[in-house]
Amino acid sequence: MSKTIEEINKKIKKGEAVVVNAEEIIEIAREKGIKKAARDVDVVTTGTFGPMCSSGAYFNIGHSNPRIKLGGGKAYLNDVNAYAGFAATDLLIGANALPDDDPRNKIYPGEFNYGGGHVIEDLVAGKDIRLSVTAYGTDCYPRKKLETLINIKDLNEAVLFNPRNAYQNYNAAINMSSKVIYTYMGILKPNMGNINFSTSGQLSPLLNDPYYRTIGIGTKIFLGGGIGYVAWNGTQHNPSAPRNEKGVPTRGSGTLALIGDLKQMNSYWLRGTSMMGYGATLTVGVGIPIPILSEEILEYTTVTDADIVAPVVDYSSDYPNMVSNTLAEVSYADLKSGKVEIDGKQVPTASLSSYSRAIIIADTLKDWIKNGRFLLTEPAELIPGIESGLNTKPMNERPIPD
Amino acid sequence: MIVSKKIVLHFPVRLVDRSIVYHLIKDYDLELNIMKASIIPDAEGLMVIEVRGEQTNYDKGVKYLTETGVRIQSLAQNVMRNDDKCTHCGACVTVCPTKAFKLDLETRLISFDASKCIACGLCLKACPPRAMELHF
Ligand code: SF4
Ligand code: SF4
Numbered sequence: 001m002s003k004t005i006e007e008i009n010k011k012i013k014k015g016e017a018v019v020v021n022a023e024e025i026i027e028i029a030r031e032k033g034i035k036k037a038a039r040d041v042d043v044v045t046t047g048t049f050g051p052m053c054s055s056g057a058y059f060n061i062g063h064s065n066p067r068i069k070l071g072g073g074k075a076y077l078n079d080v081n082a083y084a085g086f087a088a089t090d091l092l093i094g095a096n097a098l099p100d101d102d103p104r105n106k107i108y109p110g111e112f113n114y115g116g117g118h119v120i121e122d123l124v125a126g127k128d129i130r131l132s133v134t135a136y137g138t139d140c141y142p143r144k145k146l147e148t149l150i151n152i153k154d155l156n157e158a159v160l161f162n163p164r165n166a167y168q169n170y171n172a173a174i175n176m177s178s179k180v181i182y183t184y185m186g187i188l189k190p191n192m193g194n195i196n197f198s199t200s201g202q203l204s205p206l207l208n209d210p211y212y213r214t215i216g217i218g219t220k221i222f223l224g225g226g227i228g229y230v231a232w233n234g235t236q237h238n239p240s241a242p243r244n245e246k247g248v249p250t251r252g253s254g255t256l257a258l259i260g261d262l263k264q265m266n267s268y269w270l271r272g273t274s275m276m277g278y279g280a281t282l283t284v285g286v287g288i289p290i291p292i293l294s295e296e297i298l299e300y301t302t303v304t305d306a307d308i309v310a311p312v313v314d315y316s317s318d319y320p321n322m323v324s325n326t327l328a329e330v331s332y333a334d335l336k337s338g339k340v341e342i343d344g345k346q347v348p349t350a351s352l353s354s355y356s357r358a359i360i361i362a363d364t365l366k367d368w369i370k371n372g373r374f375l376l377t378e379p380a381e382l383i384p385g386i387e388s389g390l391n392t393k394p395m396n397e398r399p400i401p402d
Numbered sequence: 403m404i405v406s407k408k409i410v411l412h413f414p415v416r417l418v419d420r421s422i423v424y425h426l427i428k429d430y431d432l433e434l435n436i437m438k439a440s441i442i443p444d445a446e447g448l449m450v451i452e453v454r455g456e457q458t459n460y461d462k463g464v465k466y467l468t469e470t471g472v473r474i475q476s477l478a479q480n481v482m483r484n485d486d487k488c489t490h491c492g493a494c495v496t497v498c499p500t501k502a503f504k505l506d507l508e509t510r511l512i513s514f515d516a517s518k519c520i521a522c523g524l525c526l527k528a529c530p531p532r533a534m535e536l537h538f
Contacts, residue, residue, distance in 0.1 A: 049489065051530060107433065107454075109404060111527055180403055186493050187528050194496035271489060273530040283489060283531065338495075338505055351492040352530065355510040 001038050002294050008042045009375045017042040019369045021362035022203045022290075022301055029302040038298035043369055043376065046208050047222070047287040047361030048200040050353025051273050053184065054164035054235065055282045056094040057120050057262055060156040061131065063089055068143035073135035076100075077119045077150075084133070088141055089156075091131075093119055095282035105277060109182040115280020118272030120160070123152050124224070125267035158262040160224055160270070164234035166286050168206030168254035169241075169310060172197040172335060174327065174347070177316035182277020186352055188315055192342055195312060195349045200358035201305040201332035205288035206254045208301045210247040211386065212239070214290055216379025221258065222287030222365045225269035227374070228260025230288075233383040240391040247300065250309050250329065256383070258286065269361070283353075287361040289369060291376050305332035312342060322394060406454040406523050408437070408536075412473040413447035422470060423449075430463040431455055480537045481521050483514045487533035497528040 011017040018041050020028060025044045029037040061070075067088065075084040075091055079099040083092040097116035104110050123129055133146040152158050173185035173196045181188050186196040201207065209215050219230040234255025241253035269285030292298045311326040318325045327342065334340045335349045368374035384390045413422070426432050432455035439449045453460060467474055490512045495503045502518040503525075505511075525534045 050491070109527075113532070186530075187497055189496070196493070196496075271531050274527075274532060275530060276527045281530075283491075336510075337507070348496045350494075350496040354489045354491045356490045359510070 001035065003042070003292065005291050005293070005376050005378050008291050011042055012369055012372055012375055015370070015372050017369060019043045019045060019289075019366045021359065021366055022046045022208050023359065023362070025298075025301050026202065026304055029298065034295050034299050034302070038292055038295040041292050041298065044208065044290045044292060044298075044301040045287060045362040045365040045369070046200075046203055046205040046290065047285070047358040047365065048166060048204050048353060049269070049285045049357035049361060050198045050200070050283060051184075051275065051281045052162060052165045052284045053096055053279075053281045055120075055160070055162040055284055056092060056116065057123070057158060057160050058086075058090060058092040059158040059262070061089050061091060061150055062154070062156055064143065064146055064148070066143045067141045068133060068135050068146050069138055069141035070133055070135065073133055075131065075133045077129050077131055078114070078122065079130070080114065080116055080119050095120065096279050098280060109277025110279075111276060112274045112278070112280045115272070115274075117280050117282030120262075120282055121267045121270055121272040123158065124262060124265050124270050126152060152263060155263075160228065160258070160260050160262045160265060161231070162258045162284065164236060164255045165258050165284055166205050166234070166256045166288070167199070167252055168204070168210070169249045169308065170197070170199055170252050171313040171319075172310040172330060172349075173315045173319075174312050174342070175316045176314040176318075176327075181316050182275070183315045184275055184278045184281075185315060186350070187276060192345055192347050195330075195335065195340060195342070195347050196352055197310060197332070197335050197349065198352040199310070199332065200353055200355055201308050201336065202303055203355070203358045203362055205286060206256070207248060207303055207308055209288075209290050209297070210243070210249065210300055210303070212254060212383045213297055213300070214293065214379070214382075215256070215288060216382035218377050218380040219288065220374070220377040221260075221289070222285065222361055222368075223258055223260040223265065224262070224285055225266030226260055226264035228258050229377075230256050230379070230383070231259040232257040236392045237384065237390060238392040239384055239386050239388060244307070244309065246303065246307055248303060248308050251311055254383070285357065285361050287365040289365055289374075289376055305336060308332045310335065403457045404454065405457045405460050406452060406527075407460070407476070408450065408452050410475040411447075411449045411451065411467065412475065413449070414471050414473075417447070417471055422467065422472065423451075425466065426453070426463050430459045430466065432459055432463050480516075481519050481523070481525070482516065482535055482537055484533045484535050487531050488512070488529075489531055489533070491530060494525045494529050494534065497524050499524065
């Protein structure tokens with residue numbers, strides 16, 4: 001059995017495509033068998049909704065009168081530092097950016113109540129944002145100061161661009177020390193007090209296409225409540241991570257860079273997020289359709305939480321000190337049950353990503369496709385797989401000569 | 403463990419002009435945010451403060467206050483969940499000391515049982531989208 005994206009699109013246009021989410025397909029394949037399921041089902045939709053720090057937005061504010069050149073100056077959005085290093089009127093804001101006067105961790109643990117992720121949420125929600133700029137002034141761009149409200153509807157372009165999202169598998173975090181620690185994986189209580197993890201497991205995009213057979217540059221996706229595209233592989237994309245017999249990586253591995261028009265997104269799916277003691281970030285909703293082009297591809301989408309194993313990593317000492325040490329391997333089925341046993345101790349678990357919202361994303365995408373609103377795209381190029389030999393290198397730190 | 407609590411302090415007349423607050427900050431390494439203060443000469447003083455610091459320091463500070471004769475009253479407060487903001491991630495589940503949050507294994511939704519809440523405040527800052535709110 002094999003199908004093409006073109007054939008699937010024809011069915012979508014006629015409203016005849018069979019679309020199910022990555023949870024439903026597990027049962028369908030169990031009942032019908034892989035062969036029949038692959039024939040019957042055209043698209044499997046995935047979803048994830050979790051904090052994704054490597055996210056940001058860029059936009060063009062238009063020219064003021066007289067003109068001002070942002071490039072090389074300083075710019076703030078609701079007091080949060082924005083990056084003004086591109087031309088006169090383009091600005092970039094990253095999810096982790098903070099106001100200069102945020103106390104950060106000076107009062108430990110810092111609260112990080114408002115940062116770049118919150119600016120993006122407010123912008124998408126249609127709220128006015130305070131922009132303040134200082135520039136150095138040139139003959140053609142004489143103005144040196146600008147204080148104004150801006151609104152997404154007045155911006156020329158507003159684009160969400162996330163250099164690294166949708167991690168394919170990730171660490172489960174634990175704290176082996178005797179004091180509480182505040183991490184990007186949440187609050188970790190001392191002496192293995194809890195384990196935090198962040199994935200939608202069997203619903204997660206890259207875990208349903210573990211060898212990147214269908215996802216590539218130009219793949220059309222659900223992003224932040226609107227439509228986006230895979231722009232590239234994500235930073236730290238690591239297809240060479242170890243895998244189990246089903247091809248599922250057992251460590252952090254593939255990632256995606258995502259892009260999309262912010263103007264058609266929705267603040268319900270782009271949430272400013274505060275990780276106590278760590279920083280501000282953005283919770284991003286991502287859903288990717290997997291075209292069932294072959295039985296092999298269908299089989300990958302039947303992955304269950306029991307098949308996906310996460311490494312339990314100590315965030316008090318091993319993680320910060322780059323010690324690669326896995327304390328245990330636990331399945332997502334176990335992690336999602338609310339507790340796992342580590343060294344004979346029952347450790348409560350909690351998730352940072354919302355499974356119930358991930359299902360809503362997968363189902364929304366399913367409806368879009370079923371209703372003919374969303375056609376699949378042929379990727380211009382697949383993202384690098386195992387054959388690329390690509391892996392993530394640590395920093396090669398070298399002294400700077402005097 | 404860092405705690406943050408809102409309490410009402412009642413100062414008897416004899417203590418009103420003593421620098422008790424200063425001692426709390428200096429000797430017990432606590433951070434104070436004075437939310438309301440009414441200190442009238444020759445009358446009982448009243449102060450609503452938010453105290454933040456290590457639990458052990460907080461306990462010692464409270465002991466010091468009680469010993470000097472300050473009456474401490476916990477501010478009647480109510481922790482509520484803003485359902486528009488809650489993403490049902492689950493980060494609060496392991497943070498709450500009284501197990502007021504529960505994960506429904508079927509729907510994967512997180513329920514909040516306000517009757518179990520002791521208003522310790524831990525979830526307020528632990529909730530990533532800040533869905534837990536303090537109401538008076
Ligand atoms: S941590 Fe906050 S957002 Fe997450 S489930 Fe708890 S209350 Fe809801
Ligand atoms: S205030 Fe404390 S007791 Fe109440 S829900 Fe939050 S963590 Fe639990």
